[in-house]
Amino acid sequence: MGSAVPGLFLLLLYLASGCWAGDCKGHRQILRGPPGYVTDGPGNYSVNGNCEWLITAPGSNYHIVLNFTFMETECTYDYLFVYDGDSYQSPLLASLSGRTLPPPIEAKSGKMLLHLFSDANYNLLGFNATYGFSLCPWDCGGHGRCDAVSSRCQCHQGWGGRDCSLPVCSTDCTQHGHGRCDEKREHCLCSSGFVGQICQLGLRDNSGVGQWWDVSYKDESFSPRTASAGVYLSSTRTFYMFGGKQK
Numbered sequence: 001m002g003s004a005v006p007g008l009f010l011l012l013l014y015l016a017s018g019c020w021a022g023d024c025k026g027h028r029q030i031l032r033g034p035p036g037y038v039t040d041g042p043g044n045y046s047v048n049g050n051c052e053w054l055i056t057a058p059g060s061n062y063h064i065v066l067n068f069t070f071m072e073t074e075c076t077y078d079y080l081f082v083y084d085g086d087s088y089q090s091p092l093l094a095s096l097s098g099r100t101l102p103p104p105i106e107a108k109s110g111k112m113l114l115h116l117f118s119d120a121n122y123n124l125l126g127f128n129a130t131y132g133f134s135l136c137p138w139d140c141g142g143h144g145r146c147d148a149v150s151s152r153c154q155c156h157q158g159w160g161g162r163d164c165s166l167p168v169c170s171t172d173c174t175q176h177g178h179g180r181c182d183e184k185r186e187h188c189l190c191s192s193g194f195v196g197q198i199c200q201l202g203l204r205d206n207s208g209v210g211q212w213w214d215v216s217y218k219d220e221s222f223s224p225r226t227a228s229a230g231v232y233l234s235s236t237r238t239f240y241m242f243g244g245k246q247k
């Protein structure tokens with residue numbers, strides 16, 4: 001008699017949340033926040049799942065920033081795709097798989113579509129991410145104030161760039177002795193043979209191997225990739241990238 005109660009409770013929980021534990025084939029959930037979070041729910045997602053969440057900001061002039069708190073899918077088989085828009089035809093921002101916590105992701109169209117695809121076996125925990133809306137890029141990165149009239153960031157002292165993500169570089173660039181600050185004081189100019197945000201990576205030795213580095217942060221000339229690795233071969237003066245996905 002007592003055992004019927006937890007069963008009923010679970011059924012109600014299942015019905016109430018609609019898209020629980022990834023069992024939401026063909027179902028799209030609309031999230032309007034703000035600010036809120038998006039997750040496939042507690043426990044493991046289902047096998048053969050196709051779940052969709054559409055985050056919708058109050059207008060197309062809003063940026064949506066997604067910030068993961070955990071991520072776990074079967075590496076290279078189960079994917080979370082993130083689009084800048086409301087359909088699979090919208091620009092793909094990320095294709096995420098595995099257990100590496102992704103960096104924050106931004107959509108600029110006022111809409112962000114998440115699609116969780118899982119194959120026939122190994123269903124893992126899934127993901128959880130917070131999201132927020134802002135009229136300014138990256139919501140001014142926690143280092144500035146968004147001016148709603150101009151949609152521009154007013155950066156706190158010591159920070160620069162469109163989204164206040166760049167430390168004013170006069171001290172940083174020289175930190176490793178391989179760079180200097182450029183005139184606009186917004187990024188480092190590295191001495192020959194050095195790369196990286198603060199010119200910390202030497203191209204002529206193996207220091208930093210096996211770790212992740214920002215070679216160029218939000219540089220428009222690099223398109224989005226996930227989980228890629230790179231190596232510089234001085235013999236051919238070429239930088240090779242492996243893996244990831246390019247638009």
Ligand SMILES: *[C@@H]1O[C@H](CO)[C@@H](O)[C@H](O)[C@H]1NC(C)=O
Nearest residue numbers: 037039041042069128129130
């Ligand atoms: C997801 O995160 C939100 C807040 O960050 C939390 O309230 C919620 O319980 C989490 N859900 C899961 C399934 O982890």
Ligand SMILES: *[C@@H]1O[C@H](CO)[C@@H](O)[C@H](O)[C@H]1NC(C)=O
Nearest residue numbers: 065067068069104130141142
């Ligand atoms: C993302 O969330 C974490 C806490 O879960 C917080 O420490 C971090 O500052 C957030 N990053 C952004 C860009 O919002």
Ligand SMILES: *[C@@H]1O[C@H](CO)[C@@H](O)[C@H](O)[C@H]1NC(C)=O
Nearest residue numbers: 043044072121122123124125
């Ligand atoms: C559920 O996920 C955990 C990892 O979070 C995994 O160890 C377990 O095998 C999964 N369960 C199933 C039935 O796949």
